[in-house]
Amino acid sequence: MDGLDRFLNTFFNGAIFARYLPDMLAGVWVTIWLAAAVIALGLTLGLLLACLRSYGNRVVNLCIIVFADLGRALPPLVLILIMYFGLPGLGVRLSGPLVLILVLGFVLAAFAEEIFWAGLTSVARGQWEAGRATGLGFTQTLIHVALPQAIRLAIPPLVNRVLAISKMTALGSVIGVSEILAVASTAQSFTGSAAPLTMGAIAYVIVFLPLVILTRILEHRYAWKV
Amino acid sequence: MTRPMLELVGLNKRFGDLTVLHDIHLRVGQGELVFVIGPSGSGKSTMLRCCNRLEEPTSGSVLIDGADITACSPRALNKMRLNLGMVFQGFHLYPHMDAVGNVMLAQVKALGRSKDEARARALEMLDRVGLRHKSDAMPSALSGGQQQRVAIARALALDPKVMLFDEPTSALDPELVGSVLAVMKDLRTSGMTMLVVSHEMGFAREAADRVIFMDGGVIVEEGQPEAIFTNPQAERTRAFLSRVRG
Amino acid sequence: MEDFIRLFLNVEVMLRTWPLLKQGLWMTAQLCAVVIGLGLVGGLFLSFLAMAKSRWLRWPAFVVIDVLRAVPPLVLLIFIYSGLPFAGLDISPFAAVAVAFFLNNSAYYAEIYRAGIQSIPAGQTEAARATGLTSAQAMAYVVLPQAVRNVLPDLLSNTVEVVKLTSLASVVSLAELLYSANMARSLTYNSSPLVMAALIYLAFLWPLVRLVSRYQRKLAV
Numbered sequence: 229m230d231g232l233d234r235f236l237n238t239f240f241n242g243a244i245f246a247r248y249l250p251d252m253l254a255g256v257w258v259t260i261w262l263a264a265a266v267i268a269l270g271l272t273l274g275l276l277l278a279c280l281r282s283y284g285n286r287v288v289n290l291c292i293i294v295f296a297d298l299g300r301a302l303p304p305l306v307l308i309l310i311m312y313f314g315l316p317g318l319g320v321r322l323s324g325p326l327v328l329i330l331v332l333g334f335v336l337a338a339f340a341e342e343i344f345w346a347g348l349t350s351v352a353r354g355q356w357e358a359g360r361a362t363g364l365g366f367t368q369t370l371i372h373v374a375l376p377q378a379i380r381l382a383i384p385p386l387v388n389r390v391l392a393i394s395k396m397t398a399l400g401s402v403i404g405v406s407e408i409l410a411v412a413s414t415a416q417s418f419t420g421s422a423a424p425l426t427m428g429a430i431a432y433v434i435v436f437l438p439l440v441i442l443t444r445i446l447e448h449r450y451a452w453k454v
Numbered sequence: 455m456t457r458p459m460l461e462l463v464g465l466n467k468r469f470g471d472l473t474v475l476h477d478i479h480l481r482v483g484q485g486e487l488v489f490v491i492g493p494s495g496s497g498k499s500t501m502l503r504c505c506n507r508l509e510e511p512t513s514g515s516v517l518i519d520g521a522d523i524t525a526c527s528p529r530a531l532n533k534m535r536l537n538l539g540m541v542f543q544g545f546h547l548y549p550h551m552d553a554v555g556n557v558m559l560a561q562v563k564a565l566g567r568s569k570d571e572a573r574a575r576a577l578e579m580l581d582r583v584g585l586r587h588k589s590d591a592m593p594s595a596l597s598g599g600q601q602q603r604v605a606i607a608r609a610l611a612l613d614p615k616v617m618l619f620d621e622p623t624s625a626l627d628p629e630l631v632g633s634v635l636a637v638m639k640d641l642r643t644s645g646m647t648m649l650v651v652s653h654e655m656g657f658a659r660e661a662a663d664r665v666i667f668m669d670g671g672v673i674v675e676e677g678q679p680e681a682i683f684t685n686p687q688a689e690r691t692r693a694f695l696s697r698v699r700g
Numbered sequence: 701m702e703d704f705i706r707l708f709l710n711v712e713v714m715l716r717t718w719p720l721l722k723q724g725l726w727m728t729a730q731l732c733a734v735v736i737g738l739g740l741v742g743g744l745f746l747s748f749l750a751m752a753k754s755r756w757l758r759w760p761a762f763v764v765i766d767v768l769r770a771v772p773p774l775v776l777l778i779f780i781y782s783g784l785p786f787a788g789l790d791i792s793p794f795a796a797v798a799v800a801f802f803l804n805n806s807a808y809y810a811e812i813y814r815a816g817i818q819s820i821p822a823g824q825t826e827a828a829r830a831t832g833l834t835s836a837q838a839m840a841y842v843v844l845p846q847a848v849r850n851v852l853p854d855l856l857s858n859t860v861e862v863v864k865l866t867s868l869a870s871v872v873s874l875a876e877l878l879y880s881a882n883m884a885r886s887l888t889y890n891s892s893p894l895v896m897a898a899l900i901y902l903a904f905l906w907p908l909v910r911l912v913s914r915y916q917r918k919l920a921v
């Protein structure tokens with residue numbers, strides 16, 4: 229076997245690809261629903277917190293800011309290890325997927341809150357005044373006037389962040405969640421071949437490239453000419 | 455004078471140490487158009503904004519058709535504001551809604567009209583400002599003059615008792631000013647009570663019942679347009695007018 | 701509550717395991733220096749490729765950047781650490797981590813530089829060229845300094861991400877901060893070392909995160 233053949237055989241072994249395809253598809257499915265759950269939790273919570281922050285209650289806002297700072301400053305893996313290995317000591321035993329969803333969901337919420345809030349503060353003051361002057365209440369103006377504009381401003385940075393945090397579902401492999409990377413690692417140790425790793429990397433590219441392309445599309449920024 | 459629709463009683467406004475409005479007394483009768491002039495920074499905008507409490511007055515009160523807006527709860531305030539239509543220098547149309555959506559929003563959410571009712575009324579008001587054919591246009595697709603007329607329709611659709619205009623034509627290119635003034639004249643003819651801050655002296659001569667000159671947060675002088683423009687009593691008024699006329 | 705303090709905030713355990721964590725912290729610092737340094741330089745290089753006039757340079761650069769953005773850094777790390785030996789390349793954990801995160805971060809830094817450079821009006825380059833600077837000089841002395849200033853919050857925010865990222869090195873048994881803390885946890889049957897690691901990360905990163913928020917108040921309309 230010459231060098232190229234050996235290389236292909238090690239990293240692109242068709243027989244191994246075929247053998248592990250079903251497992252890999254199962255892993256892809258797990259990755260997708262984990263990411264979906266993380267995104268749903270993170271964006272909902274982040275949006276709620278940003279809205280809550282606009283009411284300007286000092287105590288509440290301090291709590292929100294501390295939450296957002298912690299979520300952005302702490303490495304997610306630290307939180308995952310603390311929840312997965314630490315909590316059972318208190319009699320709270322959470323499953324691997326649940327730990328992953330909670331930690332990554334909170335981390336995404338922290339980033340999303342900051343992004344939505346930046347969007348809200350970017351909405352011109354005149355928009356609020358126009359709403360209030362026509363008899364809309366604070367909450368009504370927030371929901372119908374400020375929020376749609378804030379969300380639109382927030383979308384490009386938000387998609388980038390959603391992409392970065394969805395990819396972190398790969399951390400699940402550390403706590404026994406059988407997502408793509410875990411499937412690939414297991415297969416690699418069984419077969420003694422690097423091919424499953426290649427397969428895993430390809431699977432990630434297929435799953436996440438659409439999001440990457442979406443960030444490219446959003447980059448050609450749409451904006452309201454006011 | 456006819457029944458006062460808008461009445462400012464001893465209105466004061468301070469920003470920290472800066473006194474912006476000092477003991478303002480002003481009555482605008484039903485169907486009257488009161489025109490406010492004065493140098494930049496004299497407190498004209500602040501006076502208008504105190505009327506619907508976008509700016510909280512420091513003391514004094516504002517009565518709308520006899521009801522005190524300065525003494526009401528936050529919830530009642532939203533209802534009271536429906537009586538005051540406000541038109542801003544910068545239009546402030548909602549960029550994420552088309553023209554008819556802009557005119558409908560507060561009708562549905564603040565006034566409680568049904569969507570159909572609100573839409574019908576919105577189209578009627580857009581027709582009145584000559585923009586029925588632009589009802590589906592987004593604000594970004596409208597000229598400044600058109601945006602301002604949609605903003606007027608947005609205020610009118612709520613059936614206000616008084617309309618407040620804060621330099622409605624100052625942000626417009628000269629050739630677009632006329633269309634907005636035409637709408638305002640039409641409003642005047644139909645008997646709307648109006649308080650207008652503007653530099654359009656020609657419009658004041660034609661349409662105003664009274665002109666008020668403000669400087670340094672006080673009303674310096676008021677009277678018939680002709681009297682103020684041709685024979686101002688106060689030195690400050692004279693100086694201001696000669697500067698404006700150039 | 702008492703259990704909670706004993707298991708998570710146990711000062712005695714923290715003090716006992718501190719020497720181990722201190723070593724880990726030192727390793728994390730070295731890792732950060734290497735990965736941030738390489739990433740800043742590699743990113744700049746990659747951003748130049750992505751803005752090259754020739755599409756034969758530009759397109760491959762975009763493909764590399766986008767593939768690197770689609771693949772989780774942990775996957776890249778495992779691929780390099782466990783995969784390369786199959787190709788006959790034995791690689792130390794430190795080198796594997798450095799290469800993997802260098803690649804990952806170059807892509808992110810490249811995107812930031814590119815946004816910054818493209819935010820500078822063409823008139824700046826023209827003015828510089830008109831005064832006799834070469835295009836490289838115009839880039840180095842006129843465009844780049846302004847570009848970097850414009851995207852400083854993003855560079856800072858990505859650097860915070862890099863520091864957090866180094867915690868993944870624990871997965872390939874590189875004895876950085878998190879690995880040491882987790883090791884200490886399994887030795888003491890107590891989670892306080894992990895909490896201490898979290899506090900150490902916070903001590904360094906919280907001020908930076910505050911700074912990012914302060915800079916990044918508004919979104920471009």
Ligand SMILES: Nc1ncnc2c1ncn2[C@@H]1O[C@H](COP(=O)(O)OP(=O)(O)O)[C@@H](O)[C@H]1O
Binds near residue numbers: 469474492498500501
């Ligand atoms: N929110 C504010 N905070 C502090 N000062 C203000 C504020 N709004 C207006 N002012 C000041 O009040 C004065 C009157 O402003 P304004 O009512 O806008 O004048 P005009 O509309 O006549 O030009 C100005 O000196 C202005 O700087």
Ligand SMILES: [Mg+2]
Binds near residue numbers: 498499
């Ligand atoms: Mg003004």
